[in-house]
Amino acid sequence: MANSPTRWGILGAGNIAVDFCSCLSMMPDHEIVAVGARSKDRAEEFAEEYGIPKAYGSYEEAINDPDVDIVYISTIHIGHVELSLICINAGKAVLCEKPMALSLAGCQKVLDAAKEKNVFFAEGFWSRFFPAYQFIREQLESGALGEIHTVQVSFATPISTVERIRKRELGGGGLMDLGCYPVQAANLVFQGKPQSIHALGTLTEDTGVDSSAVITLKYPGNKFAMLHYDTRTSDGANSFVIRGTKGNLVIPDHFWCPDRVLTGDNQVKYFQLPTVEGKIHFDHSEGFCYEIQGIRESLLKGQIESPKISHKDSETISYILSEVQKQLGVSFDFP
Amino acid sequence: MANSPTRWGILGAGNIAVDFCSCLSMMPDHEIVAVGARSKDRAEEFAEEYGIPKAYGSYEEAINDPDVDIVYISTIHIGHVELSLICINAGKAVLCEKPMALSLAGCQKVLDAAKEKNVFFAEGFWSRFFPAYQFIREQLESGALGEIHTVQVSFATPISTVERIRKRELGGGGLMDLGCYPVQAANLVFQGKPQSIHALGTLTEDTGVDSSAVITLKYPGNKFAMLHYDTRTSDGANSFVIRGTKGNLVIPDHFWCPDRVLTGDNQVKYFQLPTVEGKIHFDHSEGFCYEIQGIRESLLKGQIESPKISHKDSETISYILSEVQKQLGVSFDFP
Numbered sequence: 001m002a003n004s005p006t007r008w009g010i011l012g013a014g015n016i017a018v019d020f021c022s023c024l025s026m027m028p029d030h031e032i033v034a035v036g037a038r039s040k041d042r043a044e045e046f047a048e049e050y051g052i053p054k055a056y057g058s059y060e061e062a063i064n065d066p067d068v069d070i071v072y073i074s075t076i077h078i079g080h081v082e083l084s085l086i087c088i089n090a091g092k093a094v095l096c097e098k099p100m101a102l103s104l105a106g107c108q109k110v111l112d113a114a115k116e117k118n119v120f121f122a123e124g125f126w127s128r129f130f131p132a133y134q135f136i137r138e139q140l141e142s143g144a145l146g147e148i149h150t151v152q153v154s155f156a157t158p159i160s161t162v163e164r165i166r167k168r169e170l171g172g173g174g175l176m177d178l179g180c181y182p183v184q185a186a187n188l189v190f191q192g193k194p195q196s197i198h199a200l201g202t203l204t205e206d207t208g209v210d211s212s213a214v215i216t217l218k219y220p221g222n223k224f225a226m227l228h229y230d231t232r233t234s235d236g237a238n239s240f241v242i243r244g245t246k247g248n249l250v251i252p253d254h255f256w257c258p259d260r261v262l263t264g265d266n267q268v269k270y271f272q273l274p275t276v277e278g279k280i281h282f283d284h285s286e287g288f289c290y291e292i293q294g295i296r297e298s299l300l301k302g303q304i305e306s307p308k309i310s311h312k313d314s315e316t317i318s319y320i321l322s323e324v325q326k327q328l329g330v331s332f333d334f335p
Numbered sequence: 336m337a338n339s340p341t342r343w344g345i346l347g348a349g350n351i352a353v354d355f356c357s358c359l360s361m362m363p364d365h366e367i368v369a370v371g372a373r374s375k376d377r378a379e380e381f382a383e384e385y386g387i388p389k390a391y392g393s394y395e396e397a398i399n400d401p402d403v404d405i406v407y408i409s410t411i412h413i414g415h416v417e418l419s420l421i422c423i424n425a426g427k428a429v430l431c432e433k434p435m436a437l438s439l440a441g442c443q444k445v446l447d448a449a450k451e452k453n454v455f456f457a458e459g460f461w462s463r464f465f466p467a468y469q470f471i472r473e474q475l476e477s478g479a480l481g482e483i484h485t486v487q488v489s490f491a492t493p494i495s496t497v498e499r500i501r502k503r504e505l506g507g508g509g510l511m512d513l514g515c516y517p518v519q520a521a522n523l524v525f526q527g528k529p530q531s532i533h534a535l536g537t538l539t540e541d542t543g544v545d546s547s548a549v550i551t552l553k554y555p556g557n558k559f560a561m562l563h564y565d566t567r568t569s570d571g572a573n574s575f576v577i578r579g580t581k582g583n584l585v586i587p588d589h590f591w592c593p594d595r596v597l598t599g600d601n602q603v604k605y606f607q608l609p610t611v612e613g614k615i616h617f618d619h620s621e622g623f624c625y626e627i628q629g630i631r632e633s634l635l636k637g638q639i640e641s642p643k644i645s646h647k648d649s650e651t652i653s654y655i656l657s658e659v660q661k662q663l664g665v666s667f668d669f670p
Binding site for chain 2: 067136149150152154156196198200201202212214216218222224226230233234237239241244245246247248250264312
């Protein structure tokens with residue numbers, strides 16, 4: 001088992017899938033055995049590019065391919081719960097792009113199914129697998145920063161005109177695309193549920209999805225997270241700041257897939273990203289290699305969740321996102 | 336009048352007064368004619384250092400010195416309202432260090448007196464006089480940044496053990512010392528009163544003053560300010576970020592007395608600070624020169640307030656600070 005490659009089935013053939021497969025292709029312990037897309041042509045084109053033996057014109061066929069060990073769900077948010085459940089019911093391990101659900105109920109349904117069927121499931125918060133995040137964890141656990149009392153995170157990038165962001169029926173809005181990253185950052189540091197959640201934001205006039213919000217989370221022991229996201233403008237300071245009684249860390253732009261951390265003594269700690277030869281659409285997508293390797297380690301250990309992004313983490317993040325949705329006045333027709 | 340120097344009386348002989356007078360001393364249109372301190376010895380020592388002709392062992396004597404045109408109040412917060420009123424009633428112009436009052440009632444009392452007596456009064460938010468702030472104003476007014484929708488400011492520096500910060504009876508806590516700067520930054524951009532104020536923070540266990548807070552201000556038209564201050568730790572990102580629909584500005588550390596602004600096109604605009612030969616205790620105190628010159632300009636014009644920090648600005652800032660105090664559960668025995 002430890003010597004066999006991990007055999008992946010890919011759902012979706014968009015830009016994220018491209019970046020993910022560019023990383024997968026260069027990793028010796030991994031194979032891409034099938035790809036499923038809504039269009040058979042697109043699946044075949046994608047399969048050809050990556051030398052994937054099987055291309056399917058439906059997601060279900062790819063999931064049910066007997067050679068597939070684990071499914072990577074790269075489709076848009078609104079299909080995540082349904083596809084995850086199909087995978088789990090077919091006994092296939094799942095790595096599902098964030099957010100895994102548009103509602104807490106949807107999230108719980110998937111996690112319950114994974115537990116019941118004893119099948120691996122991880123929400124694709126790839127940030128958690130970056131060496132920079134491992135360094136942050138070590139700094140937090142060692143007590144080097146003292147007691148952490150404040151976390152501040154901002155993520156602003158002009159994507160409001162992108163169709164899947166603009167449309168409510170596609171699970172649009174900034175919270176589910178950008179805002180979930182600051183929320184996972186707060187969750188990384190403070191872990192459990194916040195005592196209070198306070199969100200204010202703006203909705204688009206025509207489509208009624210959230211274009212920005214400011215979110216304050218209060219955690220037990222007077223700890224605070226100040227979070228912000230904005231789909232309208234780019235940002236001069238897309239950073240993740242962790243403040244403790246003995247020191248602080250700043251994870252500068254792009255904090256969600258970082259290659260560096262600024263430590264309290266004004267030193268910069270660099271984490272060189274892997275070199276990937278295939279196509280890469282998004283900044284730092286080379287970092288998918290870390291997530292891919294982390295998932296394999298869990299599968300080899302027979303885990304049904306990843307210690308980097310546990311089911312409890314996903315549930316807590318989803319709980320916060322649902323409450324923020326409610327306060328902003330956004331709701332979706334999908335779970 | 337335009338050719339006569341502005342004749343200053345200085346109240347207090349602490350580090351801030353030193354920095355202020357080091358700047359005053361090098362400015363040809365200004366004279367320091369008197370200094371008043373609680374101790375005559377200290378006043379005389381200070382007077383000798385700056386060649387000030389008259390040293391008084393009380394604030395009142397310095398205020399009432401007939402050669403004094405304008406009084407600079409550099410004493411700790413708790414004396415500000417009382418001293419300002421004495422000055423105004425004596426017909427002397429006032430530059431009073433921030434915060435001008437510990438309560439909105441105290442602030443209004445001073446502003447009402449200045450209006451009634453037709454005497455100049457300015458709260459010493461020196462930030463407003465820096466060329467970098469003038470640049471910010473021009474950028475805001477020109478529309479170059481589009482519609483400003485979000486302001487984010489953080490100010491964290493470890494001063495919690497300093498006596499005047501620790502003790503409630505000295506007007507202690509972080510809001511009045513640090514927090515007022517993020518609030519003035521929000522006020523610079525959005526000006527009028529916010530529609531809602533939401534503050535969460537921490538109080539010191541022994542003295543019951545605020546050591547930190549996170550503050551969300553909502554302004555009309557879905558505009559937000561996310562503010563933060565902390566007296567317990569230093570910061571990796573003491574910055575002031577202004578986001579608009581067409582661009583953003585970042586005023587990096589030290590945003591409250593900046594020598595640079597990062598513009599949206601990733602350019603750095605530098606503003607060289609003046610060179611001052613005397614003692615300087617605090618970073619960028621050379622910038623007092625800007626404030627000093629700005630105040631002189633107002634006096635020469637016969638204004639009773641400064642356009643850089645108007646009475647309405649002071650009142651709005653004080654209104655916000657008072658509401659934050661209430662929400663944090665801090666109160667003072669002084670106005």
